[in-house]
Amino acid sequence: MILLWLIVIPLAGGAIAWYAGRFRTAWPRWISLITMLLMSWVSVNIWILHYASLKEMDLHGPWILEVRLSWIPQLGAGFHLGADGLSLIFVLLTAFLGLAAVASSWTEIRERVGFFYLNLLWILAGIIGVFLAIDLFLFYFFWELMLVPMYFLIALWGHENRRYAAFKFFIFTQAGGLLMLISILGLYFVHGKAAGDYSFDYPVLLGTSMSTGTEFWLMLGFFVAFAVKLPVVPVHNWLPDAHTEAPTAGSVVLAGLLLKTGAYGLIRFVVPLFPRASAEFAPAAMILAVIGIIYGAVTAFGQSDLKRLVAYTSVSHMGFVLLGVFVWSELALQGALMQIVCHGLATGALFIIVGALQERIHTRDMGRMSGLWEAAPRMAAAALFFALASLGLPGLGNFVGEFLVLLGAYKTSVAITVVAAAGIVGATVYSLWIVQRVFHGPNEQKWKIPDFSVREMAIMLAMMLSLIWLGIYPQPVFNTSKLAISNLKMIAAPGATTEDIRPAPETEKRLADKSISKTTPSKNLPSPLAKEGQITFLWQREDRRDFIIAYDLLSKSLGGLR
Amino acid sequence: MSAADFTALSPVIVIAVAAIAVMMLIAFSRSHILTVLLTVTGLAGSFFSLFPAAGLVPMAVTPLIVIDGYSLFYMGLILMSGFVVTVLSYSYLESREENPEEFYLLLLLAVLGSMVLVSARHFASFFLGLEVLTVSLYALVAYVREAARSNEAGLKYLVLAGVSSAFLLFGMALVYAGLGTMEFGRIAEKVSIAADNTLVISGFALTVVGIGFKLALVPFHMWTPDVYEGAPAPVAAFIATASKGAVFALLLRFLGGADLQAYRPLFLIFSLLSITSMLAGNLLALFQQNVKRILAYSSIAHLGYLVVAFLAEGRLAATAVSYYLAAYFVTMLGAFGVVTLLSGKKDDAESLDDYRGLAVQRPWLAGIFTVMLLSLAGIPLTAGFMGKFYVVAAGANSALWLLVVILAASSAIGLFYYLRIVAVLFMPGAEEKDAHGPISFSGGFMTVCLAAVLFWLGVYPSFLINLIRTAMSAVH
Incomplete structure (x- = not known):
């Protein structure tokens, strides 16, 4: 109850x-x-x-x-x-x-x-x-x-x-x-x-x-x-x-x-x-996702209204979530989940900062803001932090999310991953753009505003700590959702095994005996969607030794997903 | 007629007696409050006599009337609608008409006509019921004699309803000529045999025109906005609910027995009527500035939704129609109730400006109106949500995908004008608190009750569903 x-x-x-x-x-x-x-x-x-x-x-x-x-x-x-x-x-x-x-x-x-x-x-x-x-x-x-x-x-x-x-x-x-x-x-x-x-x-x-x-x-x-x-x-x-x-x-x-x-x-x-229909629809959804990632990033950059800019970043970030969901491998799903949580925190915090700013200077027009760092250093520092989180700085939660989604997508389609990764560059541009336009430079309008109060700093600190925690030690989130996700995957693909994430010893063995070749059977083919054989542009070549190494390293550094 | 016949027919008889009693009372003493009390007693007496009658169903009383669970259910709805309208009219008429007593006589007659309609199983009782209802409505619409628009509306209604009755009669005659019977049951049996009989098809088409007028389906809807606008608000509530509901119940009994999906011409006609009503009702409402007109167009759209359920087949369709109508009755009565309560001495509260800032001045009334509008829009927690859900379910069950998708699209359009009224309610408005005069207690209490029923039906619909299922078992 x-x-x-x-x-x-x-x-x-x-x-x-x-x-x-x-x-x-x-x-x-x-x-x-x-x-x-x-x-x-x-x-x-x-x-x-x-x-x-x-x-x-x-x-x-x-x-x-x-x-x-x-x-x-x-x-x-x-x-x-x-x-x-x-x-x-x-x-x-x-x-x-x-x-x-x-x-x-x-x-x-x-x-x-x-x-x-x-x-x-x-x-x-x-x-x-x-x-x-x-x-x-x-x-x-x-x-x-x-x-x-x-x-x-x-x-x-x-x-x-x-x-x-x-x-x-x-x-x-x-x-x-x-x-x-x-x-x-x-x-x-x-x-x-x-x-x-x-x-x-x-x-x-x-x-x-x-x-x-x-x-x-x-x-x-x-x-x-x-x-x-x-x-x-x-x-x-x-x-x-x-x-x-x-x-x-x-x-x-x-x-x-x-x-x-x-x-x-x-x-x-x-x-x-609807597992079969989703598999059929997956390529279209993934393309929509990538369009969203790029479109959101580019449009965000074109905004002069600060709040609108932050709003458009959501479109871009949610593109990663859509991508992760339709790749439908455990890796990508965990990534999407991570992205969901961290985007909620980072963007929520950015909206709080923008709201606080508007409450103080009664405008959201970035043209009228500059040099606010000296007027409100605590606010500016918080904004910098969340802008960095939003652009996917390693060590903060958003990085884990985006990285895992891209990693999952890489196994499904390189083209899509490449374009989606370009969205991160866009994110870098608009995030730093916010910090530069609003907080750096001379304070031309001679803004004198009260800095963040204890209440506001408490909110910011709580969100910062959560993001750092999720960035450094995301394991609790994975642990919590792991079983639910493998359940869902089992439901969506009856008959398919849940072994699309290889157990580590096997990887190490394969790396050790250097037997990886172009003919390795695709035992670790990513998603059950892919196994249906309906995604035609699958990237099937498993012989990318460096990829496996990279994947393995990341898994280890993240505390492992297994 | 046996004693059982009388018991079965007692709800109708009680109303007829009440009408005569009201007439006698007026002859002896002109007292508004006494007349209202007598009317309410009559309605309540009729309502309670539904229960003994329920023990006897189904029962055919004369070849004209059938008393079954279905007709008793709709009689209950109509009586409740009559009751609410009576209570609302009391404060409304108290402030403006010097001789308000005859209003209740006419209202009781209109209720009587509606009750005959829902229990008709023969063209004769169909037509009799319809005329009793319509003739009373002519006078009711034009009841406030000082108001020019009320008179205009009454005249308009008289002419158009007269024409539609003529269509209906001619249609009935053709059907009789083609099939040789006027009983609904036998018509339904014979219609599939005489599927390509031109006489029958044109007869049905003309009947549909007549019914379409009463239900205000597009393109027979022209009278609706003007009549709703001109008629006193409680009368508009009665037209929107009891009058339309009774005709729809009749339609369901008349053609529900025939397999509409198999009888293509009628199916096509009704599909077209439904689509045009849904789209035109919602689109035209967008351009209105008058709340009563908005509600009029909204009721056109809602009847269009109902036709979707009507076209669906089987038991689910009858349940869907009945649930939707019950929800729609409560919602429309509530919405018009608020309009009635806000109406001043001279004019009804109908321009959007009258509602500006209501949320600050009268939070309860604004809250109730918001809830009613959200129910019309089909938002959860309200009866309208369950109703819309049922209609979509009935449509989906019969794979009427085109109709269902148009329903969804047009109700998304419809949201716009409901939200527009809601937005106006919450705008900062006139400062003075008494922009609308005092609100009568009885009317206020009535709208609160309607809102409570609305939530009850929206959150816990099991009771009504069970009731409807029991009632409908007689029909299907």
Whole structure:
């Protein structure tokens, strides 16, 4: 039942905060802070309690925690929540960023404070629900539910063009969501007619057999909904507006969590439910991913609005996630997951910095900023740190994520990897560009602004430490998600072995006896998607000794994935 | 007629008696509150007599009327709608019309007509019910005599409804000429045999025109925005819910028995009507500045969604239609309820400006209106979500992919105008708190109740689903 508490706590906290807001404006802030602390405490507790069992093969099914309540038995829809390592990571991220969002809007929001925190906490409840729901009906329910408070958050407390941005956000996501609803129902009936058991339950629906055409269309419905959220390039253009116009907490939640619901959906639903169609679609998705990486980076560089720039970097970074998901090897998935967590932290922090800056100088126009380092050295240092994280500096978490994704992709297609890697160069350019334009140079406008307060530094420090931790010792994340990911991979490719990551001794042996040649059978061919033989531009040559060495070295330096 | 017949028919009889009682009361004493109380008593009495009747179903009373779970379910909905409209009208009429009492007489007659419609199984009772309903509505729409637009709307409704009735009658005559029967059940049986009989096809087409007018399906929707705009807000609520719902229930009984997917001409006609209604309703609503007109176009679009479920086959379709209608009743009554409560002495609150800043001035009312609009948009936690879900499910089950995809696309368009109203509610607006005058307690309480029902149906729909399934077992 503890999973239920994860949803009930923010819902209740939000309602109390709203009510308390009628008496004193400070109360909602404290109540929200306490709520989020409670949330973090609960989720960290779950993590610590189950950490050991997450690493080993467990005996009680894929879920470490499960809640199953009867809801609408007539439709076969139940209130079914379940957590495995994958969802646990997302829940932890939600709790952490939720805390940061509450703290970062402490002084920014002065009107209708109670209602603001009501909306913020209810979004978080909806997001947690999305990460935990394993009944498709319930999932759709939460998926739509988190939109309404987000709409209010943008439309009521946003910046100049807020109403337009809120509309655009809502309509884009809702349209995608409706396509997903059609797909969910399609799957429901396909399964129900075949099995005679009408159910929305995810474990039941897994492995539904259907014709190739049906599978493809149903997959596409899901994919479009998640692609809008992620966002994937042709359907991304709600994002810059929504991120730019939202208040700081809104931007943090949007970039850090809402986008991740799309990634989560791809990993949890699209590939496992429709393995063949996803394999067929993988090349197209990977090309979209690469387009997103490059497009996001280039467009970001062209922005003069600082917040918009940061928003576009999300498009670029989420491209790596999409790439990682559709490569669908353990390596790439771990990388995507790492990228999800670290992007949430780094971009969230950047949005907090931009928000703080706007609160102080009332503009987001980079043309009017320069030389802020001398005015606010602590803020500038923090910005430099997160800019470096964002460009993928080794030693920080984002590097691990991007590197693993590229490594995974390398085994599938060199061309795609090369182009995607160019995106990192773009990231370097725009990240340093932010630091140069905003913080370096002479302080022409003679800005005199208060530097980061203790509260703000506390948020920054917490995020910095997390990023350093994830960059140096990412093993806990891998351990937590390893089993969940291999489960998903097994589901997606029945019959395929999970040995696409070779055990180390074998590698060493092969390196040692120097028997690697062009004729080595592709025993370690990357993904089960590839094994289907449907990706035509596979890179099959396994004779790259240096690659194996590099891979091995990295694995060792990261503490190993095995 | 036996005693059982009377028991089965008692809901209809009670309403008829109530109408006469109200007429007598007005003859003796003109008291608004007494009339309202008598009306409410009549509606409640009729509602409670549904339960003894439920023990006897299904039962054919005369060749004209059939009392089964289906008709009792819709009677319940219509009675509730009548009840809400009565309560809302009380405060509305109290402030503007010197002789408000006859309003309730007409309302009871309209309820009676709707109840006959949902239990009709013969062209004669179909037409009788429809005319009782429509004739009362002519007067109801034009009830506020001082308002020029109310009169205009009444006249418009009179002319167009008259024309559509003529179409309907002619259609019925042709069907009778072609098939030799006026009973729905036998028509459904014979229609597949006479599939390419021109007489029958044109008869059906004309009937569909008549029904299309009543349901305001595009291209027969022209009267809707004007009538909604001109009619008193509670009457508009009644037209949007009970009147359309009853005709739709009749449509489902009339043609639900026939295998529509097999009978291509009708299937095509309804598909086209559905597509045009969904698209035109939502697109035209985008250009409106008047809340009542927006709701009018929104109801056009919603009827288009309903036709998608209607075209689907089997038990799921009937359940979907019924659930959707129940959700739609609650939502539309709630939305028009808020409009009614905000209406001043002279004019209804209909321009978007009237709603500016409502969230600050009247947070509860603004909250309820927001919830109603979100329900119309089909957002979770509200009944509208479950309704839309059901309709899409019914469509997907019958593989009506084109219709379902258009439904999804057009409801995404529809979101825009619902959100626009919501945005206006939360804009900073006029400072003075009493821009709208006091809100009547009864009406306020009614909208709160509707919002509560809305959440209940949206979060825990099992109860209603069970009820509908029990009721529908009689039909399919």
